[in-house]
Amino acid sequence: MSPGLENEFFTGIHELFTNFEIHSQSSLGAWAAGQLFPVNGRVEMTLVDAGVGIPSRIMQRGFAQSPHAAIDWAMTGSNTTRELDVPGGLGLKVLREFIRLNQGELTIASHGGFWREAGGRVDMRPLTHPFPGTAVTVVVNTQDNRSYQLAREVRPGDIF
Template sequence: MYDISIAIPESLQSDFIGYSFMSKLAGESLLHSKLSIKIDFQNCSLIEGNLCAILGNILEGLIERDNIIDIANVTPATLRSLANNGFLEKFNYPYSVPKYHTNSVQFKKFNLNDETRAKDFFDSELFGKEGMPQMSVAAKKAILRSIFEICVNAITHAGCEYVYCCGQFFKGNNNPRATITFVDLGKTITANVNRHLKLLLNGIEAIKWALQEGNTTKFGDEPGGLGLKLLQDLLFYNKGKLQMISGNGFVEIIDKIITTTELQYDFPGTIVTIELKLGDPNFYILDTEDEETQNIF
């Protein structure tokens, strides 16, 4: 018998409904300790692999609070994707399908000491895959540095030890894309921005402030900014997408157009999801091929 059973919904995607479920689950999970908890996939026929970053962070937090976690009833429709990205293996769920990594970015976590490991990981697991945007050595180096800055700033500003990531390649003809999600369960962007500005912004206002170039909540020699300026340039030319969730704010940027929605349940941390289109015909370089340049063509 379990103390609590958590049902994963039939469809869990990187949209407002999916993030709303994760926000509610993350908030409620903070109240649980020393319980036996069933994570039930019986009704789930679709889960986008990048969302395993969020679910995995939540589950590890539960384990740290002395809860016993049991993943149960993974359906055939979701088994392969959850096996391929390493999520099931991490949480000791038995499975018997072969593991192929071509359509996934592995479930991982990084801390401040993992810069080289993280950059090598994203180089091979993300940009080393077929169909990803092509770019010069200097441009790729700058993009990898920007991605690691997401990890660094999550750790330094959120006060957590690790940032989690996971991703998936969707290679269908409709909308071929690669999606990767980063998540931390620490201080929200709302809390950090309001502390810095001495204001009472809501989640959406705080995220939009943090996304503006030059805005940072750093003090002294702390790393600053979200590390997203260069990535936003790449996503604009690539026709990709950026999503950010923190507190009660959900912000999505497509073609530099910002749409916002307020979440019913606060997410107790920050989620950053990056979507890149596959098969992009462009070749990207920094505007002067100078590693310090922050523009991309």
């Protein structure tokens, strides 16, 4: 990962944590856990809260009609429910793109909605038994030996 992409990747991870803090309205806070699975070639990180959930925030504002569609809306482009001049969504966009290229996984369960991207495909559906909060799991494929950089980064070979 190039230095520029590494910075954007960690900005996306930071945005996940920030979203939990800003949006969850959970009096219990949030929990994070992660583990390296060297044999399986994966690093997994999960964030969980007991808050109001992604769907309620988005559906209240009329951006989606169902819990799983609300999660999909939140994961698209630079969509955000943040107000005023506080930007949002851009870090998640880069994180999602990297995970897609890396053949990793991104999974979200929030109240009545389920959303997962793996292998370049998105699976979203309602949950039969709603999850009481939000859980986001990021899986990075550590066996991927390709090199990644942002499209806007200048390569040394482009200059010399």
